[in-house]
Amino acid sequence: MSRKVYSELNPPQRLLLGAGPTNIDPRVLKALSLPIVEHLDPYFMEVMDETVELLRYAFKTNNRMTLPISGSGSAGMESALCNVIESGDEIIVCINGFFGERISEIVQRCGGKSIEVRAPWGRIIERDFVEEALANSNAKAVAIVHAETSTGILQPLKEISNVTHEYDALLIVDAVTSLGGCELFVDEWGIDICYSASQKCLSCPPGLAPITASERAMNVIRNRRTKVQSWYLDLSTIEKYWLESNRVYHHTAPILLVYALREGLRLLYEEGIENRWMRHKRNIQALIRGLEERGLEIFTDKAHICPAVVAVNVPNWVKDEDIRRRLREEYNIAISGGLGELKGKIWRIGLMGVNSNEKNVTLILNALKNSLKIKTAENNKNLQHHTNRKIY
Numbered sequence: 001m002s003r004k005v006y007s008e009l010n011p012p013q014r015l016l017l018g019a020g021p022t023n024i025d026p027r028v029l030k031a032l033s034l035p036i037v038e039h040l041d042p043y044f045m046e047v048m049d050e051t052v053e054l055l056r057y058a059f060k061t062n063n064r065m066t067l068p069i070s071g072s073g074s075a076g077m078e079s080a081l082c083n084v085i086e087s088g089d090e091i092i093v094c095i096n097g098f099f100g101e102r103i104s105e106i107v108q109r110c111g112g113k114s115i116e117v118r119a120p121w122g123r124i125i126e127r128d129f130v131e132e133a134l135a136n137s138n139a140k141a142v143a144i145v146h147a148e149t150s151t152g153i154l155q156p157l158k159e160i161s162n163v164t165h166e167y168d169a170l171l172i173v174d175a176v177t178s179l180g181g182c183e184l185f186v187d188e189w190g191i192d193i194c195y196s197a198s199q200k201c202l203s204c205p206p207g208l209a210p211i212t213a214s215e216r217a218m219n220v221i222r223n224r225r226t227k228v229q230s231w232y233l234d235l236s237t238i239e240k241y242w243l244e245s246n247r248v249y250h251h252t253a254p255i256l257l258v259y260a261l262r263e264g265l266r267l268l269y270e271e272g273i274e275n276r277w278m279r280h281k282r283n284i285q286a287l288i289r290g291l292e293e294r295g296l297e298i299f300t301d302k303a304h305i306c307p308a309v310v311a312v313n314v315p316n317w318v319k320d321e322d323i324r325r326r327l328r329e330e331y332n333i334a335i336s337g338g339l340g341e342l343k344g345k346i347w348r349i350g351l352m353g354v355n356s357n358e359k360n361v362t363l364i365l366n367a368l369k370n371s372l373k374i375k376t377a378e379n380n381k382n383l384q385h386h387t388n389r390k391i392y
């Protein structure tokens, strides 16, 4: 009987300019190939301590409870929620995109009652609506996405934080796309729990979810009536492995991913977080200018553009997938389509971490221009009419 032959992996080298993951910095890739040690090796303990220090720098926090959860961004989301929620707790969930919906789903699965405050996709959540929900409920927390990757909107947080605390609730923030690319001040803005992911502006592989929690949040967690329903994501046991000098085994940490995260954070530290925020802002602005010069429309409210990802309307004379396929096959560039209700309607172009640079802005603008031009020519030939068609 002939045996199937499995060839060596040979993935295409794409430029990942979508909504994440992003390309991995070469220094981070190098860290992934270093010798593995045990998860309780003294060497690894030092790596853990420094990773936590660097995470505090990235989150702009002094929170003791700061560590990377072993799992993707959704594990961070689930951990943030399941540690706080007990059966019947009311949580205000702000929804203006795909990931707000996910938060609401998790709240309900944790036995909480999700009180939804909605805004149209691509718009911010207004403080007054959050206040109204707080005034009419007994909410234990408000959960909100900082950079809604599905629409490219950046949510202002300070006012929402103030009103949340006026009602003595906790503020839980999804910073999956914003950490390391967009201004974020966990302590100054009074964020109680903030989680992120390794594969966006930190330019690391997916698989770790940095999280930080204030003392106020930890007091709520420590005074729960019932145990956290997830054993794996229970912060008060994970902290015994990550943060106590007498470390207790919790799970086998993904050691190489932690090396990678430490290197990704070391890059951020060397650049300086403020410089990095400015770099992201500068490059996204250049991208937006270029897109508009080519007649494309930005989907998102331009007063609140996220510096890491921008959403563009797909012109009505092309098919979303045709252009994305052309970019992938002819230019080796991946951009993202829309999620949920925006499927087929928008493209999402990300400039995250190592990928936020002038060269990539030029590359994607030229590739898009050429792809749209070819498509226009094809359309003109096939359809034989030229109504309202912009020529690129």
Ligand SMILES: Cc1ncc(COP(=O)(O)O)c(C=O)c1O
Pocket: 019, 020, 072, 073, 074, 075, 077, 099, 145, 147, 148, 149, 150, 174, 176, 177, 197, 206
């Ligand atoms: C804002 C936001 N939250 C949560 C997630 C979920 O993260 P992951 O896909 O790493 O589980 C994502 C992923 O793109 C995201 O963009």
